Amino acid sequence: MSRAQPLIVGAGPAGVRAAETLAKAGLRPLVVDEAPACGGQIYRQPLVKDGRDAHDLYGSEAEKAERLHRAFAALSGRIDHLPRALVWNLRDGRADIAVDGVNRTVNYDGLILATGASDRVLPVPGWTLPGVFTLGGSQVALKGQGCAIGRRVVFAGTGPLLYLVAWQYMKAGVRVVAVLDAAPLSAKRNLLGGLALYPAIILRGARFAAELKLRGVMLRHGISDLSFEGKDRVVGVRWREKGRENYLSCDAVGYGLNLRPETQLADLAGCAFIFNERDRVFVPQREPSGRTSVRGVYVAGDGAGIAGADAAELAGERAALALLEDRGLQHAAGRAAELELELARISRFRDVMEAAFPFPAHWAATVADDTVVCRCEEVTAGTLRSCVRDFALDEINRLKAVSRVGMGRCQGRFCGASAAEILAAETGRSVAAVGRLRGQPPVKPVPLTLIPREAAE
Amino acid sequence: MSLFQRIARQDHAPVPFMLDGKPCEGREGDTLLTAILTNADKVRVSEFSGAPRAGFCQMGACQDCWVTLADGERVRACTTPLAPGMHILTGASA
Numbered sequence: 001m002s003r004a005q006p007l008i009v010g011a012g013p014a015g016v017r018a019a020e021t022l023a024k025a026g027l028r029p030l031v032v033d034e035a036p037a038c039g040g041q042i043y044r045q046p047l048v049k050d051g052r053d054a055h056d057l058y059g060s061e062a063e064k065a066e067r068l069h070r071a072f073a074a075l076s077g078r079i080d081h082l083p084r085a086l087v088w089n090l091r092d093g094r095a096d097i098a099v100d101g102v103n104r105t106v107n108y109d110g111l112i113l114a115t116g117a118s119d120r121v122l123p124v125p126g127w128t129l130p131g132v133f134t135l136g137g138s139q140v141a142l143k144g145q146g147c148a149i150g151r152r153v154v155f156a157g158t159g160p161l162l163y164l165v166a167w168q169y170m171k172a173g174v175r176v177v178a179v180l181d182a183a184p185l186s187a188k189r190n191l192l193g194g195l196a197l198y199p200a201i202i203l204r205g206a207r208f209a210a211e212l213k214l215r216g217v218m219l220r221h222g223i224s225d226l227s228f229e230g231k232d233r234v235v236g237v238r239w240r241e242k243g244r245e246n247y248l249s250c251d252a253v254g255y256g257l258n259l260r261p262e263t264q265l266a267d268l269a270g271c272a273f274i275f276n277e278r279d280r281v282f283v284p285q286r287e288p289s290g291r292t293s294v295r296g297v298y299v300a301g302d303g304a305g306i307a308g309a310d311a312a313e314l315a316g317e318r319a320a321l322a323l324l325e326d327r328g329l330q331h332a333a334g335r336a337a338e339l340e341l342e343l344a345r346i347s348r349f350r351d352v353m354e355a356a357f358p359f360p361a362h363w364a365a366t367v368a369d370d371t372v373v374c375r376c377e378e379v380t381a382g383t384l385r386s387c388v389r390d391f392a393l394d395e396i397n398r399l400k401a402v403s404r405v406g407m408g409r410c411q412g413r414f415c416g417a418s419a420a421e422i423l424a425a426e427t428g429r430s431v432a433a434v435g436r437l438r439g440q441p442p443v444k445p446v447p448l449t450l451i452p453r454e455a456a457e
Numbered sequence: 458m459s460l461f462q463r464i465a466r467q468d469h470a471p472v473p474f475m476l477d478g479k480p481c482e483g484r485e486g487d488t489l490l491t492a493i494l495t496n497a498d499k500v501r502v503s504e505f506s507g508a509p510r511a512g513f514c515q516m517g518a519c520q521d522c523w524v525t526l527a528d529g530e531r532v533r534a535c536t537t538p539l540a541p542g543m544h545i546l547t548g549a550s551a
Contacts, residue, residue: 034517034536041516047538050488052466118518128521129458130511137515142536144515145491146465167510172464233460233498234508252460358540374512375521378505409520414513446521447531 004029004085004107005080006323007095009087009265010114013309014039014301014316016072018112021077021320025329030080030106032087032097038072040301041136042309044144057143059168060204064309073333082364084448089441090268095440103450110296110323113265113284114316115303119256122363122418123373123381126228131252133162138254145408148174150252154237156180156226159258159355166217166254167208177250179362180239182257183224183357190355197349210213218248223245225366228253258357259306260417266304267439268273269297275432278354279306280361281417288340290319291326298322314339323420364418366426373422374415377406388426396420396435409445412437460511461494475527475544488543489534490515490522500524500534502549509549524548 005247006022008015011033037045043058043065053228054062064230075081090111111161126132133141133149135157137219141147154177155166155217166179192200204411213219225431228248236249248357249317258279269271272293273282283305290298298319301312324331370381387393387403399405405419406412413421416437424431469484476496483492490512493500499509500522511524515535522534527544532544 046465046486047488048466048469050486051467052465068527118514120518122527127501128508128510128513130509134514134519137513140515141461141491142464145461145486145488147461147463147495148489151461151462174462174464231512266530354490375519377508378503409523412517414519445533 003260004109005108006110006112006400007032008114009033009082010040010116010301010303011038011072011081012042012114012301012317013068013114013312014114014116015040015112016068016305017077018114018320019075019079019112021317022154022323023075023330025324026077027324027329030082030108032085032187034084034096036083039069040309041140041311042059043068044140046144047067048148049058051103051144052146055287059454061309067263068313071113082137083140085272087265088447089221089445090265098285098446098450100448101447101451102453104453105219108174110298110327111269112290112298112300112316112319112323113269113303114299114301114312115186115265117259117261117302118260118413120260120413120417120419121256123367123371123375123415124226124228124255125368125371126230126234127255128375129228129230129234130232131230131234133252133254135159135165135254135256136259139165142168147418148172149254150250151175152177152250152251153254154178154180154184154248155254156223156237156239156248158182158360159256160353160357161258162357163205163208167210170215170217176212176329178218178220178237178248179212181219181228181238181357182220182223182226182360184188185358188221189353189407194349194352194356197345197352220397222358225336225384228255239320251375255360255369257447259302260413261305262303262455265293265438266297266299268441270294271297271299273436276305277432280349280359280431284373288318289322289336291322292314295324296323303350305351307343311343314346318343353401364421367418367422374405374408374416376410376415377404379403379405379415384419384425388423389457393423394427394429394434396423396437399423406437409442411440411443458498460497460498461491463495472539472541474539474542475547477547477549483539488538489524489532489537489539489543492539493524493534493545493547497547499547499549501547
């Protein structure tokens with residue numbers, strides 16, 4: 001009997017390059033992706049053509065986006081692609097995939113997880129109000145749907161995406177009221193260290209900030225005590241800066257603090273995890289090749305640890321080469337070494353970026369008791385603190401069992417990190433010591449009526 | 458008052474749909490989230506506090522934009538394309 005086909009989860013930069021590399025070696029991978037078309041979040045394609053060209057959509061990254069889309073289109077006939085499909089469970093070398101209300105169970109031989117990332121968010125008062133979206137979400141609205149999240153928009157949080165999205169909105173003709181960066185201006189000096197590694201990226205970021213300023217957008221650094229105000233929708237933003245309180249009215253907010261990897265499937269695949277101190281998050285343990293602790297399972301791209309789109313393309317290719325090698329097939333060892341060298345360089349650059357846009361580590365100690373931490377189950381910071389005290393909890397899954405934090409529909413994607421920060425602060429332990437939320441199938445909601453494929457045929 | 462402001466696709470074919478019993482219009486290429494938020498300022502209410510919500514991540518991760526269709530089917534607004542004649546219920550009776 002012939003071997004089962006390799007499975008690639010995700011058709012962003014990492015998944016596409018992995019598929020390309022496997023196809024080139026004569027394998028026929030199955031690529032499963034939730035989106036209707038390839039590109040991931042960064043090179044997301046609009047649902048229908050809308051008159052905007054690649055430059056309008058992707059700016060300086062237009063060529064990369066087009067190259068990736070073309071590379072994937074060229075694989076047609078040599079791979080199997082399941083768009084609009086969700087891998088919701090992994091068990092014993094089999095994947096359960098929900099597609100069009102039908103469940104398909106496929107056996108795979110070799111699994112590359114290229115599951116990407118979403119915004120890292122720390123809850124602040126008012127973050128559940130209509131009109132408040134993540135930075136990534138603000139970008140999706142613009143790129144994928146040709147919509148702005150509002151008419152007078154504030155962007156807040158920290159990270160390179162903060163400036164990029166604000167700049168993209170300004171370029172699209174939307175009124176950007178302010179860019180509020182939680183990182184102190186002094187942290188930006190770290191960016192000088194990035195000049196030697198990737199000068200073009202640093203200079204592009206500087207240009208975004210300069211152009212925003214030139215167009216009269218308020219830029220603030222070192223802001224704290226951020227809150228979004230309003231009753232039925234957001235009407236303003238309040239923050240402190242140099243000891244003074246500030247308020248601006250607006251009708252929408254894009255908010256985020258860098259990114260967090262999507263790791264649930266690696267967990268279900270049985271991969272060991274390690275704590276990444278730089279990103280304050282548990283990630284699948286992996287070799288530079290993308291090999292995990294489980295034989296035949298590889299991780300690549302932001303889902304394996306945040307490194308950005310360029311790194312994702314390289315890591316996708318690298319993981320595919322590892323899969324080929326492990327299958328005893330011919331693989332380009334020289335190319336593999338080259339890719340690892342470049343990925344190591346990008347990782348050093350990530351160190352610089354994290355220093356320039358640091359995680360606001362004091363958040364857990366300062367977040368008010370009445371702030372909702374878990375937006376699914378509406379669990380507040382105060383509830384978490386009293387659960388920790390009343391039940392003498394010191395582990396995150398126990399906190400989940402007692403408080404329901406992370407038990408809602410998002411499975412802790414948006415509250416897990418902040419709940420761990422609060423638990424760590426309350427118990428005086430490190431974030432690594434309080435553990436991580438275990439992944440549970442289904443990794444995202446699927447209908448109870450999901451029909452087994454055999455019954456549907 | 459709508460939350461979203463259209464930048465592109467204003468000239469695309471209108472797609473009629475119903476929102477909580479009220480006739481509305483989206484555009485070809487809209488997701489449900491876009492169709493709702495170019496007409497209204499919330500997509501659902503929290504089942505705990507009753508507070509209004511309008512989604513958050515827009516990429517199928519946060520699960521904060523699930524709506525019910527009149528036939529009882531539940532769908533995630535940010536990843537579901539709008540189809541003509543859909544009747545979307547936000548769960549808000551107002």
